[in-house]
Amino acid sequence: MALIVQKFGGTSLATPEHIKRVALRVVEERKKGNELVVIVSAMGATTDELIELSRKISQNPPARELDMLIATGEQISSALLSMAIHAKGEKAVSLTGPQVGILTDSFHTKARILKVNSKRILNELRKGNIVIVAGFQGTDYESNITTLGRGGSDTTAVAIAAALKADICEIFTDVDGVFTTDPRIVPEAKKLPSITYDEMLELASAGAKVLQSRSVEFAAKYNVKIHVRSSFHGKEGTIVMKEIESMESVLVRGVALEKNQAKISIDGVPDYPGVAAEIFEPLSKENINVDLIVQGAPDREGKSEITFTVDREETEKVIKIMAKVKEKLGAGKVGCDKGVAKVSIVGVGMRTHPGVAARMFKALSREKINIELISTSEILISCLVREEEGEKAVQALHKEFELEKMQ
């Protein structure tokens, strides 16, 4: 008998018919003799609809009240799934995040889980119940309802799996697993049988949208084995885990493309300690995520150019902030290029195999793709290219590293 945590996303629960299908799947697993805790997202577009409703009341509602509002979406789907399981003759009980005791900090709409109380869930399992948990939500120290941000139900699932020491955390989704790259760009892309936490994290930061990054960090921290698989059929998906046997024999496990990037540059930046903080602190205060950062060597006057990338939709905000920073630093002009994309390769094998970067650059140059910015980590190399060349770059790299042969 295994203890299995399953998570179903909104598209798998979009209608009563969908919910009944999920119930069938849960009940089948139950009949194998396994204990089950099932985490659910809100049905289909419910969260968006609730936000839309709030907009009709206020353009800028308090985050606490927004959480109070949108947390109802998961509560509804958890109750309905429990009913659907009862209708199939199995015992089930639905629980909200606060009922479980998912304690979070108080950063409404993007709270982080601090602690999961496993008592109530264990009690219900002992009574023979399938436990349905409303994902995406928790409660802070003052019993206010909090939510975990988009994709937060993945984190709920992993956190609960960690607290219960579950045998596996199955994340059901609308794709078959994690692929070597986006199959819409490279039809030969292969589903990966397994991937390490680190690779998954780097792929997520590089633009792959399969799992919420925080859920992978959580899984890595508590060593929770995740199985990303399709909710439409029973085939195996991709296991996300700590180590993969003979994993270093694979040089590159995936290629990712992130469009909608903007490159911002500011030149004539005086070179003194702390100048970088003066540029990036105002951005972080506004919750703007800065991705690649490159600082050029200082010129004869000791001034240098700093270039970085942000999500394209943040561009206007960033330009405004940079105008102020420029004044303050007495820097030169601020440039902006909205036509870039980021292409990345990820693989733990890079750690032990030098020369991967050189092969990447060569493959891109063969295709006459110009690299505008480079950034590397231990297991990732990212290059900024023209957006219109992004897909060609992905195809070239997928071929260069023979990912179509991945087993």
Next chain:
Amino acid sequence: MALIVQKFGGTSLATPEHIKRVALRVVEERKKGNELVVIVSAMGATTDELIELSRKISQNPPARELDMLIATGEQISSALLSMAIHAKGEKAVSLTGPQVGILTDSFHTKARILKVNSKRILNELRKGNIVIVAGFQGTDYESNITTLGRGGSDTTAVAIAAALKADICEIFTDVDGVFTTDPRIVPEAKKLPSITYDEMLELASAGAKVLQSRSVEFAAKYNVKIHVRSSFHGKEGTIVMKEIESMESVLVRGVALEKNQAKISIDGVPDYPGVAAEIFEPLSKENINVDLIVQGAPDREGKSEITFTVDREETEKVIKIMAKVKEKLGAGKVGCDKGVAKVSIVGVGMRTHPGVAARMFKALSREKINIELISTSEILISCLVREEEGEKAVQALHKEFELEKMQ
């Protein structure tokens, strides 16, 4: 400075526009310097829609899961009203029943309030917040979400007013107050400036649907003054209170009509102690509410006829149960008449003025209305009549007791 509890029903909160109007009204009251706790029902038809949704999953969902589902309706409206108040520049915070600490028993979908914890509300008031509470819901000892049955938000409001020792509990509704009778039947019907708890309770049991009976019982028990008033304008409504000055000078305060009644009779019932229990216990076990009960005098063989009324929609269930009871008791045949209505007069003045019943019967007989069954309490007289004569009976009684002259 007064502490005021206000309750707004679903029709007053049906759309975002409605919610903004309620917010305006709340903020106006706040600006007079009063402390406010506002209890809300679900928006418009939300509860029915959620029940409809559950029916698509299961025809017979577990009551616990149904509560989990429908409690979201009030959570949504509480969050939205809080947002609307914020948008008007006042501080507000929404709380669910469990967050307040409204402790109930575990009879899901019709739970009763056991205790209200006033701590959280008082804390929020102290911080200068208008406190918005999701009505209709609570939590049992095991932290399961419970609901209080239709109209339960009234009870939430009164219970909170009692716990906080509020100066008044204002129930905003779509009528102007409590009337001498239904103005659709008698256009001359008058709005009552005040009414006692007892009269209000009897009127509710007699078919008037202004307040949930349980809320009035609660108000009577804790002496909470209720103001039933319109949400559409600022005019005074009806005060429901313990005693009304010179109240016994008014003989009859209201006339009520309840249609959709069915009369069930079972004859040849042997006459021994406990036989009534054998008839009515199986009904109460099925949660069927029996209203009027009349037992005839036993015949020569010591057998009598027992007649009672139930809601018409329960008829089939009751007939089935009575068929079994008949077998068990060796009684005669079970009769059923679905064409009856109940007309009642209510007034605390009856206590001290004899002859009210006689005047009622005479007024009905003048209109050639046959009385099929009579039941009386200290301050109420109910007569069962043919359904098609119900409205004529109400008109005759309203006139007989000169209720159009009520001040």
